[in-house]
Amino acid sequence: MTTKTVLITGTSSGIGLSTAVAAARSGWHVIATMRDTAKAGALLAAAEEAGVAVDVRALDVTDPASVEACLAGLDRLDALVNNAGAGHVGTLEQESVEDVRAVMEVNFFGVLHVTKAALPLLRASKGRVLTVTSVGGVIGQPFNEAYCAAKFAVEGFMESLAPVAATAGVHVSVVEPGAVASEFVSNVGLPDDALEQAGPYAPALSRYLERTRDAFAHAQTSQDVAAQLVDLLAAERPAFRVLTSDAARAFAGTKLKDLDGSAVQTLTDSWVA
Template sequence: MKTWLITGCSNGLGRALAEAVLGHGDQLVATARNADMLRDFEHRYPEQVRIAELDVTHPETAVRAVAIAQEAFGGLDVLVNNAGYGMIGAIEEGSAAEYRPLFETNVFGLIEVTKAALPALRSRGGRIVNVSSGAGISGSAGYGYYNASKFAVEGLSEALAQEVSPLGIAVIIAKPGPFRTAFLGRSVVLAAKELPTYAQTAGMKRQYSKRNDGLQKGDPAKAAAVILKAVNSDKPPLHLPVGAVVFDIIDNKVATLKHDADAWRGVASHTDFEPALYFETPID
């Protein structure tokens, strides 16, 4: 039996994963900015679950949630950094008031929760699941700010994995594609400024979000089952694509990288200093 702490359990993938964890018989500290949205977990799983208010932009709430896990269940085995949201808009359209809070939640909040949980995880050699996205693999017009936040999660997680692996902790970067959650609805911010210049690029993402909200093919319960299986694996993957779309994104990204590297290798790889030439001075 493992003890989990999951951020962002009020809806979407976080709620689906909470259901999967509790259905598996594990223990859970379920968190959300509004803990009242999680009361049903207490009624259905009174022995297995504790709920806590956790706003990732307020580090002290993460410290309290970890303390609850230790007090109620004696420790912590798995941290899932799931809380986050999206933003759609061209780079020129986005304002600091829109993109800075995005990074506070998706990147800096994840960092603070991880730091709060690491001492407890070290004592058990646990797992950290950082929820990235297919958008953390390849950038696309209209998702630039969201791409940047998830690229940051990817790089941070790869470095973290190397730091904590000797301590017995495994890091999993979950990369879900489009799943039927609130991501295209209330979990995404549209840049207030909309410039006609970008109607056929970033503007297409605005239209996509309106047309596809609630119609995504992905089943969050199936995504949760994949993550649960990875966490319980003896050799969990560092990179965990979730959904067929993400495998296509990876294949395209690898092909593009290889194409550009092959095309420019002969020119761009020869950038070292030339070897110094030494001459022996004859001694009289």
């Protein structure tokens, strides 16, 4: 049998790194991408410890030329895992519209760039697209306005794309973690003096940060999320929506009743099938 190939974005740390290693251990040929391959050390060390190899390539999801260059050399692609993203904490009055655009570029348009480039290959292989979103794509959260807007956009885009892609044999899924113990939180760009700069929002920001520290003290591991992504790669008919922990299901469940997306997909499938 031909070894199946998966391309994973954002593999220098966290969920992406863990998924790259777990997929390689499951027999996939893993193309592990990141914006700066000089940061591949942790991934390569983890792969070596696991006794597997990964194919590290440069890919900046915000640069269409970089995306095209990475995908152009592929003869086959069976799955895409859109994982690259960046957290952001802030509120509208105190940041620029350019700050918000930058969050959208990474977390929304980056997903679109890579998925668009991958779809011809995925149609040929009858493959699948897995996109790591967040419970922040279901419920808007304080001081996460730009981040949640981007994740809401990804969720809506993929939910709309799924029935269309299915007519060409491509499965589309979104994977929604809650709090995950990774470097993601340290990359939100919040300055050390954020409370001093918050002005009238300082009390609310202080309460938010206290709640967030508590949530991440009980966070799910990136390895656990990775194991679920690898299961989805192999699933015969993967669900559209996968919430990765009991905490994520309880949180999103306050808004979603159709937890696996099947009711929406059954409805919209009937519009195009």
